Amino acid sequence: MNENVLEAHGIYKSYPTADGQIDVLLGIDLEIKRGEIVAVVGPSGVGKSTLLHILGILDRPTRGQLWMDSTDVFSLSDDQLAKLRNRTVGFVFQFHYLLPELSALENVMVPGMIAGRRAEELIKPARELLSRVGLAERESHRPNQLSAGEQQRVAVVRALINNPELVLADEPSGNLDFASSRTLHTLLWELSRSLEKTFVIATHNLELASKADRVLQLSNGKIVSQG
Numbered sequence: 001m002n003e004n005v006l007e008a009h010g011i012y013k014s015y016p017t018a019d020g021q022i023d024v025l026l027g028i029d030l031e032i033k034r035g036e037i038v039a040v041v042g043p044s045g046v047g048k049s050t051l052l053h054i055l056g057i058l059d060r061p062t063r064g065q066l067w068m069d070s071t072d073v074f075s076l077s078d079d080q081l082a083k084l085r086n087r088t089v090g091f092v093f094q095f096h097y098l099l100p101e102l103s104a105l106e107n108v109m110v111p112g113m114i115a116g117r118r119a120e121e122l123i124k125p126a127r128e129l130l131s132r133v134g135l136a137e138r139e140s141h142r143p144n145q146l147s148a149g150e151q152q153r154v155a156v157v158r159a160l161i162n163n164p165e166l167v168l169a170d171e172p173s174g175n176l177d178f179a180s181s182r183t184l185h186t187l188l189w190e191l192s193r194s195l196e197k198t199f200v201i202a203t204h205n206l207e208l209a210s211k212a213d214r215v216l217q218l219s220n221g222k223i224v225s226q227g
Contacts, residue, residue, distance in 0.1 A: 002069055004031045005166050005198045006055060011064035013050055014145075023155030024050045027060070032166070036064060037192050039209035040202040048202035049170050051198040051218065055200060056168045057085040064163065068165075086115050090159030092169040096151040098158075104130060104150075105139040108158045115162055122161065122164035124189055129157035132194075155188065160195065173208065174213030190223040 010026035012094065024047040032038060032055075040048050053059040054066065058071060066073040068088060076084065090111075098107045108126040109119060130139050133153040143151050160168050169188065173181035184206050185208045192199045201208065209215050217225045 003033055005036075005068070007031050007033050007067045008055065009065045009067075011051075012062045013047070013054065013059075014062045023025070023221060025054075027063070028223060030216070030223065032057075032198060034165075034198055035192075035196050036198055036214065037189065037212045038200045039212035039215045040200065040218060041204070041206075041209050041215060043206075046218045047221060048218055052168045052170050052200065052202050056089045056091060056166075057081050058091075079110070079181075084109060087162060088165045090164040090167040092152075092156050092159050092167065092172045094171040094174040096143070096155040098100075098151055098154060100143050102141055103140050104146065104154045106134060107143070107154055108161055111158060112161045124221055126151065126157070126161060129160055132191070133157055133220065147180070148176055149183060152180070152184055154175060156184070156187065156191070160191070160197070165198065167197055167199045169199060170224060173203070173205060182206065183207075 008030040011025055013025040014023045026130055028051060038107060039049065050059070052129060054061050060074055068084070071084070073084065075083070099110065100203070105123070106124055108129060109122040112122040113116055127136070130136055133149060133156065135153055137152060138146060146154065173184045176184060188199060189203070189211055191197065201212070203209055215227055216223050
């Protein structure tokens, strides 16, 4: 098995506007190893979210290649990309995006059902994940009955339900208070280590970044340092 979860080569991303082209990423070369926790830092607007969206197959680059194992990801059709993304990548965003009409347990199960798994086979792992993050007693609650920190914990375990090889988190604590942020940061590290998952986390939070195995700093569309 390849020791890298993914490899990015020469990733460029530009957006056309009425005033001309905006170049966001200008040749990103990157390898992410299995089990690694990587923080991506840089000022707002530098392209952290754009990079995560490309690494997570939510968006295609203007040019460049992304490899997962032996698969040239962007040579695939949109349908093939959707299946690969659902099977191999989990996402945690700044806002939880939980479905308001569903319980915490049901929200965690959604990606598995999209993947074609039966609800009966998802209930046990979903409950186990909720228990890992201290929400066993909250599984029947809907999002509006949960605190902001609890909602984000549900979003984290939802990202894990399909046992993905890679979890991408985009400012996961950016909408939380200090105490909830600290709890979430600790939780992400515990889950990464105990479940042997690879995490790539875009963040402004220096405390969160300092815990990573590696920190990538983005500036002017490029990775300017790794440490």
